[in-house]
Amino acid sequence: MSSGLPLSLAIFVSLLAVVHSVCAAPLGSAIPLSSLSPSSLASAAPVSATVAPASDDPNGILWTETSDVMPEPMRGTLGSNVLGPQNVPIDLQNADLLAPPTTDSGNVGNSKWPFSLSPNRLQTGGWARQQNINVMPIATQMAGVDMRLEAGAIRELHWHSTAEARWAYILNGSVQITVLSTNGQNYLATLNQSDVWYFPPGVPHSIQATADLPEGAEFLLVFDSGDFSEDSTFLLTDWLAHVPKEVLAKNFQTDISAFDEIPGKELYIFPSDPPADNAVAVPSPQGTVPASEAFSFEFSKVPRTPLAGGSVRIVDSTTFPIAQTIAAAEVTVEPGAMRELHWHPTQDEWSFYIEGTGRMTVFAGSSQANTFNYGPGDIGHSNARTSGHYVENTGTTPLRFLEIFKSNRFQDISLQQVSTVANIVHMRLTHALQWLALTPPALVKAHLNLDDQTIANLNKTKNTVIGPSKAS
Numbered sequence: 001m002s003s004g005l006p007l008s009l010a011i012f013v014s015l016l017a018v019v020h021s022v023c024a025a026p027l028g029s030a031i032p033l034s035s036l037s038p039s040s041l042a043s044a045a046p047v048s049a050t051v052a053p054a055s056d057d058p059n060g061i062l063w064t065e066t067s068d069v070m071p072e073p074m075r076g077t078l079g080s081n082v083l084g085p086q087n088v089p090i091d092l093q094n095a096d097l098l099a100p101p102t103t104d105s106g107n108v109g110n111s112k113w114p115f116s117l118s119p120n121r122l123q124t125g126g127w128a129r130q131q132n133i134n135v136m137p138i139a140t141q142m143a144g145v146d147m148r149l150e151a152g153a154i155r156e157l158h159w160h161s162t163a164e165a166r167w168a169y170i171l172n173g174s175v176q177i178t179v180l181s182t183n184g185q186n187y188l189a190t191l192n193q194s195d196v197w198y199f200p201p202g203v204p205h206s207i208q209a210t211a212d213l214p215e216g217a218e219f220l221l222v223f224d225s226g227d228f229s230e231d232s233t234f235l236l237t238d239w240l241a242h243v244p245k246e247v248l249a250k251n252f253q254t255d256i257s258a259f260d261e262i263p264g265k266e267l268y269i270f271p272s273d274p275p276a277d278n279a280v281a282v283p284s285p286q287g288t289v290p291a292s293e294a295f296s297f298e299f300s301k302v303p304r305t306p307l308a309g310g311s312v313r314i315v316d317s318t319t320f321p322i323a324q325t326i327a328a329a330e331v332t333v334e335p336g337a338m339r340e341l342h343w344h345p346t347q348d349e350w351s352f353y354i355e356g357t358g359r360m361t362v363f364a365g366s367s368q369a370n371t372f373n374y375g376p377g378d379i380g381h382s383n384a385r386t387s388g389h390y391v392e393n394t395g396t397t398p399l400r401f402l403e404i405f406k407s408n409r410f411q412d413i414s415l416q417q418v419s420t421v422a423n424i425v426h427m428r429l430t431h432a433l434q435w436l437a438l439t440p441p442a443l444v445k446a447h448l449n450l451d452d453q454t455i456a457n458l459n460k461t462k463n464t465v466i467g468p469s470k471a472s
């Protein structure tokens, strides 16, 4: 399944073997049963707590950004009010940072970045703002750009310097993309809201908003490298502006006057006439890109799989073969429901919130756990292997977000799912908040003191999004 799995599986299997041999020892020993007094049969004390049970305190979110309250760092009898200066709008948006659940502790590293805090780059025809490792050091595997193009505006012909690939999801409107493949084949596609594209490293491409939506388009770009910078791509105009014109003339075998009007510096984003919806690629002697190697995918046409409490749809290389380094899920969580406790065995999760509000507790092992609040335009993050997490809808409207991975395949490990067993070692069992349906029930009970009914009810099927909790 994943490259990380076999090793951890082996560790787990050997862990099980140890557990088994410990249990088996009394049976295999030579002491005759008849020689044992009743008291020595009770070799272990009855199950009793070696640590106090986890707190039952209600740990819900205490306010939201629309609450008519003065946000204070107080929960129950803990904390006290603010006497110094306070940024109230930010505190209203981040209730679980100011007044964390009592289950939070330590510091997992900042796992939220709102695009609102990114410096914007305004151009004639649009704008772009970015998140990368400079503003969110924990996110080393991926970086993001939020880009807006007015109808007809063009993100100019360019390519990416090093090894980065670019994946994109259209947030609103429609765009036309052009790409030249490495073997000279041409590609052109007109894409709609929720469709995706993927450009491998070094492939020159352009992006132009259509006028299908009179305002143009906005899209999310995701790069498979945390230190990507949108300001260090190779732009056609920037390059030509920095080559002596007589060299250009020689290169293109024309008169130098042909270059009289080329831009003196890069354009980056610039206005133009909207493209025709029925535009086709310029014929290339090398032909057009075959469908199996398409640079875009009509994700908007993939049906959402309904789940108790929401829905999910996935795009990865199984359906979009060229996307070898980015896999994504679009998840909807209804009010009162949550994306169940899970983690991803080999990859960091970079998420983007589209609508609604939610909270995520990132658990990083060693008792480190922090809860973050998210709303439209926010980026969330949890690290591979160590960080178990959930996403709960804290609002009254559906929560919709993208989970994005630097991977060719989407895979997650739910806490109730069979394959979690392999990753138990990473998850630090004693800190887990819920249990595994396919672990021997006695082992579950020994760790967590759950009653038989609760253990029997652990679901062996992965749910992804689960409904509101059952009334107790």
Ligand SMILES: *[C@@H]1O[C@H](CO)[C@@H](O)[C@H](O)[C@H]1NC(C)=O
Pocket (backbone or CB within 6 Å): 171, 172, 173, 215
């Ligand atoms: C897209 O933009 C239009 C125009 O501003 C707006 O009316 C519409 O609600 C937006 N759609 C989404 C999904 O954000």
Ligand SMILES: *[C@@H]1O[C@H](CO)[C@@H](O)[C@H](O)[C@H]1NC(C)=O
Pocket (backbone or CB within 6 Å): 192, 193
């Ligand atoms: C794009 O999406 C809009 C809104 O869902 C729809 O009306 C339109 O037909 C779509 N266009 C294409 C080309 O699929």
Ligand SMILES: *[C@@H]1O[C@H](CO)[C@@H](O)[C@H](O)[C@H]1NC(C)=O
Pocket (backbone or CB within 6 Å): 308, 457, 459, 460, 461, 462, 463
């Ligand atoms: C377990 O989850 C599956 C999938 O969501 C669902 O169909 C089934 O009813 C659940 N079983 C129980 C016992 O809750």
